[in-house]
Amino acid sequence: MGIHDLDFITAKLNELKEQGVYRKLAVLESPSDARCIINGKSVINLSSNNYLGLANNPRMKKASIEAIEKWGVGAGAVRTIIGNMSLHEELEKKLAEFKHVEAVLVFSSGFTANAGVIQAVVDKGDVIISDELNHASIIDGSRLSKADVVRYKHSDMADLERVINEVKDKYNVKLIITDGVFSMDGDIAKLPEIVELAEKHGCLTYVDDAHSSGVLGNGGRGSAHHFGLSDRVDIQIGTLSKAIGVVGGYVAGRKNLIEWLNHRGRPFLFSTAAPPSVAAACIEAVNILSESTELSDKMWDNAKYFKQKLDALGFNTGKSETPITPVITGDTQKAVMLSKRLFEEGVFAQSIVFPTVAKDGARVRTIVTAAHTKNDLDEAVAAFEKVGKELDLI
Numbered sequence: 467m468g469i470h471d472l473d474f475i476t477a478k479l480n481e482l483k484e485q486g487v488y489r490k491l492a493v494l495e496s497p498s499d500a501r502c503i504i505n506g507k508s509v510i511n512l513s514s515n516n517y518l519g520l521a522n523n524p525r526m527k528k529a530s531i532e533a534i535e536k537w538g539v540g541a542g543a544v545r546t547i548i549g550n551m552s553l554h555e556e557l558e559k560k561l562a563e564f565k566h567v568e569a570v571l572v573f574s575s576g577f578t579a580n581a582g583v584i585q586a587v588v589d590k591g592d593v594i595i596s597d598e599l600n601h602a603s604i605i606d607g608s609r610l611s612k613a614d615v616v617r618y619k620h621s622d623m624a625d626l627e628r629v630i631n632e633v634k635d636k637y638n639v640k641l642i643i644t645d646g647v648f649s650m651d652g653d654i655a656k657l658p659e660i661v662e663l664a665e666k667h668g669c670l671t672y673v674d675d676a677h678s679s680g681v682l683g684n685g686g687r688g689s690a691h692h693f694g695l696s697d698r699v700d701i702q703i704g705t706l707s708k709a710i711g712v713v714g715g716y717v718a719g720r721k722n723l724i725e726w727l728n729h730r731g732r733p734f735l736f737s738t739a740a741p742p743s744v745a746a747a748c749i750e751a752v753n754i755l756s757e758s759t760e761l762s763d764k765m766w767d768n769a770k771y772f773k774q775k776l777d778a779l780g781f782n783t784g785k786s787e788t789p790i791t792p793v794i795t796g797d798t799q800k801a802v803m804l805s806k807r808l809f810e811e812g813v814f815a816q817s818i819v820f821p822t823v824a825k826d827g828a829r830v831r832t833i834v835t836a837a838h839t840k841n842d843l844d845e846a847v848a849a850f851e852k853v854g855k856e857l858d859l860i
């Protein structure tokens with residue numbers, strides 16, 4: 467065996483296999499929609515983040531095709547060199563108006579938005595106060611900064627205040643970071659309490675709305691808007707990859723913050739601008755959201771309908787308050803089996819196990835979208851009922 471065989475990686479892969487956590491990627495052979503072809507089989511899709519069904523929206527596709535015809539397929543450079551097309555500026559202006567903030571800066575993904583913004587905003591001598599269940603991109607962004615990081619128990623306001631009191635006299639900038647909606651349980655951050663504590667103790671607030679952009683807050687303006695706190699949350703991260711249906715991330719806030727990121731946001735400075743087709747599709751998505759709340763109303767209606775049916779059957783759906791509905795099995799093997807049997811019954815809903823969730827918190831996670839029909843949801847519920855009984859979950 468030679469050095470080029472990367473045996474040390476094969477050994478690590480074998481460890482994953484022994485732990486039963488090795489997996490192969492499912493292959494989608496159709497657009498992401500309510501019903502999809504996955505691994506050659508037609509199924510009801512309950513695993514996408516395509517909350518509003520925009521990933522295959524005709525208006526957005528048209529805008530995207532027209533942008534390709536007019537602008538080509540690539541931006542040609544990073545924004546700071548010559549990749550800054552008027553389309554990018556238009557998207558940011560529209561997003562800022564939609565979010566009711568002074569300014570917005572778009573990154574190539576929500577992940578890079580967190581990676582770039584956190585490290586640019588806080589420095590040595592500052593502290594990040596982070597919910598223990600925050601997304602991986604917040605954790606990585608925090609590591610890339612020179613600030614210290616302290617964690618508080620998930621959505622535990624007494625613990626948050628304990629941490630704030632511990633650190634508040636030792637640091638310059640104190641930045642509280644939380645997901646707006648937590649992706650595994652579908653619970654909403656307690657923003658009113660967080661903002662109140664922050665103001666009381668002189669901290670700044672940073673909310674990652676990846677799962678709330680397009681979902682929460684009057685037609686999708688985000689969690690701060692949902693709670694009427696748009697002017698009291700300092701930094702809002704949004705994604706264009708989930709409910710908006712395309713790809714990209716953004717930061718929304720004060721003009722000076724955006725100007726600073728123009729100079730110090732590393733993924734913005736050193737990674738090529740989004741293709742014009744992406745910017746054009748996102749602009750059309752914001753137009754659609756600005757015109758009416760029809761899609762988000764339909765999504766919420768579907769989500770409530772589906773959750774209520776699962777609850778009535780006796781499934782444990784945890785503390786979800788959003789279209790993310792976990793079906794908690796506790797046991798890892800049961801979650802894996804539930805997902806496998808659902809697929810055989812024509813429903814795609816992925817299992818999520820340790821270390822993504824706690825050891826006894828294994829689950830199948832479902833996300834209902836505006837694209838689902840009541841018929842899709844009834845069929846999915848029937849499959850859950852059949853398999854749930856088989857596996858003694860209900």
Ligand SMILES: *Cc1c(COP(=O)(O)O)cnc(C)c1O
Pocket residue numbers: 575576577578580601603645649674675676677705706707708713714715
């Ligand atoms: C999905 C997600 C991201 C990453 O967004 P992308 O645009 O897919 O890179 C960031 N933060 C949270 C909380 C997420 O759920």
